[in-house]
Amino acid sequence: MSELISLENISLKAADMVEEGRVHKDLYSDPAIYEEELDKVFNSTWVYIGHESEVPEAGSFKTSYIGRHPVILSRDRKKNTHVLLNRCRHRGATVCEHRKGKTKAFACPYHGWGYGLDGSLRGVPKLEEYDGVLDKNELPLESLRHESYQGLVFATFKDDIEPLEDFLGKAKKWIDLFVKQGGGFPLKVLGEHRFNFPGNWKIQLENTTDAYHFPIVHKSFVSSLDDATADIFDFLDGEGFVEDLGNGHSVMVMIPELIDLEADLDQPIPARFEELAQALREEGQSEEQIKRLVRASHGTGFNLNLFPNVSCSMAFFRVLRPVSVNETEIQHVALGGEGAPAVFNQKRMRLHEHFQGPMGFGTPDDGEAWERVQKGSMAGQDGWILVNRGMGKLFTTPDGNTAGAVCSETGMRGAYQHYKKMMAAGEEK
Amino acid sequence: MTVDANLVNNVTAFIWHEADLLDHKEYQDWLTLWNDSGLYIVPTDNNETDYEATLNLALDDKDMRRMRVTRLESGESVSAGAASMTVRMMSRVRIVEQNEEQVTARCAMTLNELRHGKLITYPADVEYILTPKGSSYSIQRKVVKLLHADGYLRTVSFIF
Numbered sequence: 001m002s003e004l005i006s007l008e009n010i011s012l013k014a015a016d017m018v019e020e021g022r023v024h025k026d027l028y029s030d031p032a033i034y035e036e037e038l039d040k041v042f043n044s045t046w047v048y049i050g051h052e053s054e055v056p057e058a059g060s061f062k063t064s065y066i067g068r069h070p071v072i073l074s075r076d077r078k079k080n081t082h083v084l085l086n087r088c089r090h091r092g093a094t095v096c097e098h099r100k101g102k103t104k105a106f107a108c109p110y111h112g113w114g115y116g117l118d119g120s121l122r123g124v125p126k127l128e129e130y131d132g133v134l135d136k137n138e139l140p141l142e143s144l145r146h147e148s149y150q151g152l153v154f155a156t157f158k159d160d161i162e163p164l165e166d167f168l169g170k171a172k173k174w175i176d177l178f179v180k181q182g183g184g185f186p187l188k189v190l191g192e193h194r195f196n197f198p199g200n201w202k203i204q205l206e207n208t209t210d211a212y213h214f215p216i217v218h219k220s221f222v223s224s225l226d227d228a229t230a231d232i233f234d235f236l237d238g239e240g241f242v243e244d245l246g247n248g249h250s251v252m253v254m255i256p257e258l259i260d261l262e263a264d265l266d267q268p269i270p271a272r273f274e275e276l277a278q279a280l281r282e283e284g285q286s287e288e289q290i291k292r293l294v295r296a297s298h299g300t301g302f303n304l305n306l307f308p309n310v311s312c313s314m315a316f317f318r319v320l321r322p323v324s325v326n327e328t329e330i331q332h333v334a335l336g337g338e339g340a341p342a343v344f345n346q347k348r349m350r351l352h353e354h355f356q357g358p359m360g361f362g363t364p365d366d367g368e369a370w371e372r373v374q375k376g377s378m379a380g381q382d383g384w385i386l387v388n389r390g391m392g393k394l395f396t397t398p399d400g401n402t403a404g405a406v407c408s409e410t411g412m413r414g415a416y417q418h419y420k421k422m423m424a425a426g427e428e429k
Numbered sequence: 430m431t432v433d434a435n436l437v438n439n440v441t442a443f444i445w446h447e448a449d450l451l452d453h454k455e456y457q458d459w460l461t462l463w464n465d466s467g468l469y470i471v472p473t474d475n476n477e478t479d480y481e482a483t484l485n486l487a488l489d490d491k492d493m494r495r496m497r498v499t500r501l502e503s504g505e506s507v508s509a510g511a512a513s514m515t516v517r518m519m520s521r522v523r524i525v526e527q528n529e530e531q532v533t534a535r536c537a538m539t540l541n542e543l544r545h546g547k548l549i550t551y552p553a554d555v556e557y558i559l560t561p562k563g564s565s566y567s568i569q570r571k572v573v574k575l576l577h578a579d580g581y582l583r584t585v586s587f588i589f
Contacts, residue, residue: 190483190484191473191484192473195581195583196583197584219505219506220500220503220505220506221500223499223500224496224499224500342482346481346482349483349484349485353486353488354493358583358584358585359486359487361496361497363584364508364509364584364585365506365507367508367584368508368584369507
């Protein structure tokens with residue numbers, strides 16, 4: 001049986017499916033395009049791995065992924081961090097299957113090769129049989145280039161791309177604002193929710209810069225809130241905006257009053273926060289500190305989308321991992337303050353549980369909508385996804401960036417234009 | 430070891446009653462099974478014991494239980510409207526501790542959900558703290574320890 005060999009260039013085909021105001025539905029459903037994305041996007045840029053607070057001490061580690069590659073973020077005895085490929089150099093088994101923890105070494109379960117937290121190969125059973133054929137120094141766990149900004153750790157397979165700070169570029173200002181929600185304490189990961197949905201990863205990438213869906217999909221969440229809080233979430237007619245930050249990153253400001261959590265600290269404490277304020281008072285916190293903590297407790301008023309896999313989303317990190325063309329895993333990472341009053345961190349966890357995660361009042365409805373988008377992408381031979389909302393009403397921000405109204409699809413267009421560039425990179429027409 | 434069959438029967442009858450209400454989405458009646466100070470908990474980490482100090486999938490006090498039910502019944506939630514039928518089996522009931530104030534019991538649950546034509550199964554260990562109320566009980570605490578609590582779950586638009 002003979003097979004026709006396709007001469008089509010898949011990467012260029014995918015790049016061509018991104019137009020200025022629309023993208024082709026096959027970007028959600030074509031397995032060949034998905035395979036190219038893993039290489040052209042996830043293997044070729046900075047990918048978010050985790051937060052430094054998840055590996056706080058010497059010996060701490062957590063496992064993560066870059067696209068399909070399992071990796072370990074570890075902290076060695078000298079407190080240096082490492083990102084290591086989770087693969088024994090002997091016969092290739094993963095050396096760590098725990099989500100997180102503390103260890104002195106990583107031991108391969110198959111033949112007992114042992115590695116240090118820096119990846120160095122320490123122990124090989126029956127080493128004498130390797131006389132003359134193996135040098136332990138040449139076989140550490142493969143170490144990846146990694147850099148961090150404000151505690152957010154990113155890694156990449158590419159040694160020749162720009163430094164992380166250049167890649168983040170204009171997004172750095174917003175990361176600086178985001179981390180203020182520790183309430184004066186260093187930001188700390190408090191826990192995480194994990195769920196998956198039967199749909200393509202880009203559906204999730206779009207969602208964190210999509211204010212348009214909020215009052216529709218999350219009507220039942222808004223109905224569950226008190227009136228004052230519900231008013232805050234009624235932001236589509238407000239002064240919010242979406243700003244394209246370059247390199248696929250964007251920020252969607254829903255509640256402009258909550259851009260800077262350390263501003264406006266003179267305002268009286270709103271009635272709905274009085275319970276938290278009183279609990280802090282009983283702990284002996286000063287009024288100044290209480291105002292600061294209360295203002296930080298609900299998170300920021302914006303979603304910062306960092307291409308390709310993490311969003312600093314109001315009060316938490318939303319991390320995506322592509323599993324297959326039509327399956328995506330998502331982590332909702334709850335945040336608090338390291339050393340902050342327990343009632344503050346507990347309040348933040350309760351708020352996280354309210355909306356986020358597989359049992360939250362928001363996520364299941366998002367998941368339902370995303371699943372429908374994936375199903376719909378199979379309808380018809382030729383169909384397009386519209387991302388042109390607000391294109392006729394763009395403006396330039398004081399930072400010199402292109403922006404649109406809060407419910408515009410400016411952020412999605414920015415992400416897709418960067419995706420297009422990455423997919424076409426190195427290919428010739 | 431002696432088993433108080435009468436007590437096991439009474440507790441099992443209560444657990445079955447609750448299970449039936451939940452599978453048939455008789456949520457308003459379910460709310461009346463609770464003490465005001467009761468907590469409905471679905472942990473992310475089954476080894477945790479201090480649920481207030483850790484992140485859970487759900488930690489519902491009286492207000493949150495009421496809001497959860499309101500959301501599911503409102504007709505406004507697109508996922509709750511996606512014909513989420515459940516059938517749950519409650520079995521292996523054991524009385525862990527008992528005194529005049531309360532009974533602590535644990536049991537096995539297998540919950541099956543049909544959603545978008547697909548069957549999804551949730552096995553779990555469920556722990557109850559019940560307080561006597563008339564000839565039956567009232568729930569002081571229910572902890573649902575999903576077997577895959579720390580894995581990647583599908584979204585949930587029903588009550589365990």
